[in-house]
Amino acid sequence: MATSNSRTLARLMLFPSVVLLLAWMLVPLCMTLYFSFLDYNLLTPGNNAFIGFLNYEFFLTDPAFFASFFNTILLVGGVLLITLGGGIGLAILLDQAIWGRNYVRIMVLAPFFVMPTVSALVWKNMLMNPVNGLFAHFATWLGMSPIDFFAQIPLLSIIIIVSWQWLPFAALILLTSIQSLDREQLDAADLDGAGPFSKFYYIVLPHLSRAITAVILIETIFLLSIFAEILVTTSGGPGYESTNITYLIYTQSLLQFDVGGGSAGGIVAVIIANIVAIFLMRLIGKNLED
Amino acid sequence: MGSINLKQVTKDFGDVSVIKPIDLAIKDGEFIVFVGPSGCGKSTLLRMIAGLEDTTSGNIEIDGQDATDTPPAKRGLAMVFQSYALYPHMSVRNNIAFPLKRAKVSKAEIEKKIASVTKTLNLSDYLDRKPGQLSGGQRQRVAIGRAIVRQPSAFLFDEPLSNLDASLRVNMRLEISELHKTLATTMIYVTHDQVEAMTMADRIAVFNAGIIEQVGSPLELYNTPVNKFVAGFIGSPKMNFIDIEPTATDATCCLGIRPEHITISTTSGTWPGKVGVIEHLGSETFLHVHVEGKATFTVKAGGDCPYVYGDNIYLSAVENKMLHFDAAGLTLSQ
Numbered sequence: 001m002a003t004s005n006s007r008t009l010a011r012l013m014l015f016p017s018v019v020l021l022l023a024w025m026l027v028p029l030c031m032t033l034y035f036s037f038l039d040y041n042l043l044t045p046g047n048n049a050f051i052g053f054l055n056y057e058f059f060l061t062d063p064a065f066f067a068s069f070f071n072t073i074l075l076v077g078g079v080l081l082i083t084l085g086g087g088i089g090l091a092i093l094l095d096q097a098i099w100g101r102n103y104v105r106i107m108v109l110a111p112f113f114v115m116p117t118v119s120a121l122v123w124k125n126m127l128m129n130p131v132n133g134l135f136a137h138f139a140t141w142l143g144m145s146p147i148d149f150f151a152q153i154p155l156l157s158i159i160i161i162v163s164w165q166w167l168p169f170a171a172l173i174l175l176t177s178i179q180s181l182d183r184e185q186l187d188a189a190d191l192d193g194a195g196p197f198s199k200f201y202y203i204v205l206p207h208l209s210r211a212i213t214a215v216i217l218i219e220t221i222f223l224l225s226i227f228a229e230i231l232v233t234t235s236g237g238p239g240y241e242s243t244n245i246t247y248l249i250y251t252q253s254l255l256q257f258d259v260g261g262g263s264a265g266g267i268v269a270v271i272i273a274n275i276v277a278i279f280l281m282r283l284i285g286k287n288l289e290d
Numbered sequence: 291m292g293s294i295n296l297k298q299v300t301k302d303f304g305d306v307s308v309i310k311p312i313d314l315a316i317k318d319g320e321f322i323v324f325v326g327p328s329g330c331g332k333s334t335l336l337r338m339i340a341g342l343e344d345t346t347s348g349n350i351e352i353d354g355q356d357a358t359d360t361p362p363a364k365r366g367l368a369m370v371f372q373s374y375a376l377y378p379h380m381s382v383r384n385n386i387a388f389p390l391k392r393a394k395v396s397k398a399e400i401e402k403k404i405a406s407v408t409k410t411l412n413l414s415d416y417l418d419r420k421p422g423q424l425s426g427g428q429r430q431r432v433a434i435g436r437a438i439v440r441q442p443s444a445f446l447f448d449e450p451l452s453n454l455d456a457s458l459r460v461n462m463r464l465e466i467s468e469l470h471k472t473l474a475t476t477m478i479y480v481t482h483d484q485v486e487a488m489t490m491a492d493r494i495a496v497f498n499a500g501i502i503e504q505v506g507s508p509l510e511l512y513n514t515p516v517n518k519f520v521a522g523f524i525g526s527p528k529m530n531f532i533d534i535e536p537t538a539t540d541a542t543c544c545l546g547i548r549p550e551h552i553t554i555s556t557t558s559g560t561w562p563g564k565v566g567v568i569e570h571l572g573s574e575t576f577l578h579v580h581v582e583g584k585a586t587f588t589v590k591a592g593g594d595c596p597y598v599y600g601d602n603i604y605l606s607a608v609e610n611k612m613l614h615f616d617a618a619g620l621t622l623s624q
Contacts (some may be wrong), residue, residue, distance in 0.1 A: 193363035
């Protein structure tokens with residue numbers, strides 16, 4: 001790729017795929033933007049009048065929006081907290097020399113390969129079901145009354161399910177990072193009189209900061225759009241207690257047939273995602289530099 | 291403060307015995323160098339003294355106290371690692387302060403100690419930099435600073451200069467020797483480079499395959515090696531070995547002669563040979579001479595050496611400078 005000839009050729013050959021990718025992104029975005037200014041409801045076809053920012057006004061002043069906005073934050077924050085905390089712990093455990101370590105690592109990774117709908121169904125029917133679920137049996141065995149997870153703590157239940165799915169991902173990324181830590185640093189800390197907690201806090205944790213940043217950024221992108229787990233378990237209820245922005249947009253456009261309102265919600269979600277992205281990059285992005 | 295006694299110390303990794311029973315008394319204030327080829331167990335022994343490796347059997351005594359099972363931090367030793375092992379996310383100041391903070395030293399005291407250490411090591415200008423922004427030599431100095439600041443009873447160096455380039459290595463060698471003279475603290479220094487061993491040590495311990503072959507001052511080892519291994523390992527270029535047939539009265543199987551103890555003549559001598567590659571170093575010249583029926587000899591000559599590749603010359607040994615080895619490789623006294 002050194003001569004100007006090869007550079008031109010490279011650009012020429014990249015051109016079609018770049019155009020395709022750009023169109024793939026821009027066309028739906030522009031259409032959504034366009035729909036969001038229309039009175040576009042599938043129940044009253046043929047009207048489609050331009051109504052300015054009315055869709056946005058309705059979406060943003062809807063009490064459901066605030067509920068789902070905070071639910072989204074709780075969901076993302078809760079899952080990040082659990083997966084990072086648990087991930088660091090698991091990574092440290094998996095780093096120890098134990099018998100059959102390779103098999104344990106594969107088994108730990110397994111939940112990540114289960115598709116969201118399936119894992120949500122397994123949790124809903126096998127574990128969290130208030131009558132037949134494992135947790136219910138366990139509770140009755142202990143003499144307590146079983147928790148009806150999706151009625152009493154719907155959002156927390158979803159956080160638990162999603163955390164279970166994402167824990168292996170965090171653990172694996174953090175494990176590779178721990179393995180790249182220079183053992184002589186730990187030896188030096190040993191001689192310097194650092195106990196296990198000092199060693200973790202002053203040496204392991206700073207070494208992990210880059211991996212933690214990567215986990216936060218990647219997970220946030222995916223967690224903002226959690227949908228299948230909610231649809232399969234609680235359908236956003238009771239009330240709006242487990243509805244996030246993604247699910248709210250789905251109810252708007254596909255359950256209430258309000259394409260215009262849904263599009264406005266979609267654009268709002270894009271803006272929120274970008275704000276979060278900028279915020280995160282400013283806050284922790286510097287960890288990825290150098 | 292700083293004498294270390296090894297008594298019948300051994301180390302096994304599974305079935306493999308890395309250190310065979312070793313006895314060694316290291317005196318207070320001594321600069322002792324562990325030297326040997328890679329894999330001979332010298333670094334493992336150092337890590338055992340530091341407490342980073344368990345001792346399979348035997349005792350390690352520090353200042354007369356049994357420290358075999360004492361955790362590393364309680365042994366009062368400081369170590370400088372091959373990779374320097376600086377904490378990359380901490381500034382130089384925090385790196386040096388780390389052991390003091392762990393020992394709960396007061397803030398004012400820490401400041402005072404850092405100031406004096408950084409002044410000794412010429413690091414005052416770099417206090418707020420991270421290790422990544424320093425050169426190899428500076429990092430090395432920070433690592434040494436982190437060791438000094440604790441005022442340990444002994445310093446352990448694990449091949450500290452092997453990551454530096456040649457000229458810097460010579461400088462750091464001098465600085466470490468200088469430091470030893472000013473601090474007068476026991477230093478144990480591990481290296482595979484016999485030049486470092488010869489130039490820095492008060493005493494050298496030559497390691498081979500988990501045992502100590504010989505302990506002694508650099509010149510003792512150079513002039514009176516106990517066996518063929520030590521004779522070949524100490525000295526650069528290496529000693530020349532000539533295999534001979536033992537006779538009924540003389541058990542000598544092998545003769546050893548150092549390059550500087552061979553004289554060259556164009557007319558007569560013990561071994562006729564052909565000059566091979568010539569290495570001119572300015573002040574001296576090393577000739578590689580192929581001797582018929584024997585091996586290639588390395589011969590040291592003066593700086594203005596008149597011979598060229600392919601010359602036919604005669605070599606003879608300087609009187610009484612030859613070493614005799616028996617079949618087991620042990621030095622025979624003449």
